[in-house]
Amino acid sequence: SPVIRPATSLLVRDPTSYNASLPNVTIFATGGTIAGSASSKDQTTGYQAGALGVQVLIDAVPEILNVSNVKGVQIANVDSGNITPAILLNLTHQIQEELASPYCQGVVVTHGTDTLEESAFFLDLTTRSEKPVVVVGAMRPATAISADGPINLLEAVTLAASPGARGRGTMVVLNDRIASAYFTTKTNANSLDTFKAYEQGFLGFFINIEPIFYSTPSTPLGKPYFDVANTTVLPQVDVLYGYQGLNPALATAAVASGAKGLVLAGMGAGGWTDPGRDVIQQLVEQNETAVVFSRRTMDGYVEPNDSVGYGGGFLSPQKARITLQLSLNAGYGPAQIKTVFESSSK
Numbered sequence: 595s596p597v598i599r600p601a602t603s604l605l606v607r608d609p610t611s612y613n614a615s616l617p618n619v620t621i622f623a624t625g626g627t628i629a630g631s632a633s634s635k636d637q638t639t640g641y642q643a644g645a646l647g648v649q650v651l652i653d654a655v656p657e658i659l660n661v662s663n664v665k666g667v668q669i670a671n672v673d674s675g676n677i678t679p680a681i682l683l684n685l686t687h688q689i690q691e692e693l694a695s696p697y698c699q700g701v702v703v704t705h706g707t708d709t710l711e712e713s714a715f716f717l718d719l720t721t722r723s724e725k726p727v728v729v730v731g732a733m734r735p736a737t738a739i740s741a742d743g744p745i746n747l748l749e750a751v752t753l754a755a756s757p758g759a760r761g762r763g764t765m766v767v768l769n770d771r772i773a774s775a776y777f778t779t780k781t782n783a784n785s786l787d788t789f790k791a792y793e794q795g796f797l798g799f800f801i802n803i804e805p806i807f808y809s810t811p812s813t814p815l816g817k818p819y820f821d822v823a824n825t826t827v828l829p830q831v832d833v834l835y836g837y838q839g840l841n842p843a844l845a846t847a848a849v850a851s852g853a854k855g856l857v858l859a860g861m862g863a864g865g866w867t868d869p870g871r872d873v874i875q876q877l878v879e880q881n882e883t884a885v886v887f888s889r890r891t892m893d894g895y896v897e898p899n900d901s902v903g904y905g906g907g908f909l910s911p912q913k914a915r916i917t918l919q920l921s922l923n924a925g926y927g928p929a930q931i932k933t934v935f936e937s938s939s940k
C-alpha cells in the first residue's frame with residue numbers, strides 16, 4: 595500500500611481506487627497557471643495563479659488513475675515568481691524522502707511556468723535518484739477554453755510512471771514535449787509552445803499520451819550534484835543585467851545588501867562595461883564576492899577563464915545563479931567554484 599504522510603501535507607484519492615498493479619506517483623503542487631482560475635473562459639492573462647488545490651487538479655483528470663496511483667502534496671500555492679529558496683529547499687527535501695521510498699516510482703511537480711526552469715534546474719542539481727522527477731506547468735489557466743493543464747498533467751504523470759524515463763534527471767513537460775531541466779528555458783511569455791532548449795534540443799515527445807524518447811538515457815557533461823539535506827537557508831546571489839552605459843553602483847548596492855555572489859547577464863559572451871568591470875574587480879578584492887559572467891542572449895557560451903570572475907559556460911544567468919548559490923552553500927572556495935563552472939561548460 596502507498597506510504598501515508600502526515601495529514602497536514604497529504605491529500606489522497608479514495609483509497610479504494612488503489613490499484614496494486616499500477617506504479618505510484620506523488621504529485622507535489624506549488625501553484626502557477628496550471629492551478630490558475632480566471633473569471634471567464636476567454637481570460638488568459640491577469641488571472642489568479644495558484645488558486646486551485648492539488649486535489650482539484652487531480653480530480654480534473656480521472657484518466658491519471660489508468661496509468662498510476664497518485665497522491666498529492668500541497669507544498670505551496672503561489673505564482674511561480676513567489677517561489678522562495680525556503681519553498682525550494684522544502685520541496686527538494688520532501689522529494690528526496692519520497693524517492694527513497696520503495697513505494698514511489700516517480701515524482702511530479704506542478705509549477706508556474708515563469709520560473710519553472712529555475713526550480714527544475716535546482717531539483718536536477720540537488721536530487722540523486724534513477725527515478726523520474728517531472729516538472730509540469732501550463733500556459734492557460736484551468737478555467738480557460740482549451741486549457742493545457744489537464745493534458746500536461748496526464749502526460750507528466752505517465753512519464754513519471756514510465757520505466758523508460760528512469761536515469762534521465764529532472765525533466766520538464768509542456769506542449770507534448772519532454773525536455774531536460776538542465777537545458778530548458780522559457781522562450782515566450784504567452785505561447786503554449788514556450789519551453790525550448792535551442793542547441794541541445796528536446797529529449798522526446800508524447801504520442802497518444804505515451805512518452806517517446808529519441809535516445810537512451812544520458813546526463814549532461816559536468817552536471818554537478820549538491821547535497822542540501824541539512825541546508826535551511828541559501829546564500830544571496832543576485833543577477834545584474836548588462837546594457838550600454840549600465841550603472842556600476844548596482845553591483846555595489848547588491849553586495850551592501852548582503853549578496854555573497856553576483857551573476858552578470860553580460861552583453862555578448864559575458865561582456866561588461868569598463869567602468870562596470872572596475873567596480874566588480876574592487877568588490878571581488880575587498881569583499882571576496884564571487885562573480886560569474888553569463889550572457890543576456892538567449893543562448894551561448896561564456897569562457898570559463900575570466901581575469902575577474904568565473905565564466906558561466908553554457909548556463910543562463912538564472913541557472914548560473916543557482917549553481918553559484920549551491921557552490922557557496924557547499925563552502926566551495928575559488929578553485930572549486932572554477933571547476934564547477936568549467937565542468938558545466940564541457
Ligand SMILES: NC(=O)C[C@H](N)C(=O)O
Nearest residue numbers: 626627673674706707708
Ligand atoms: N504560465 C504560468 O504558470 C505563469 C504564472 N505567472 C506563474 O508562473 O505562476
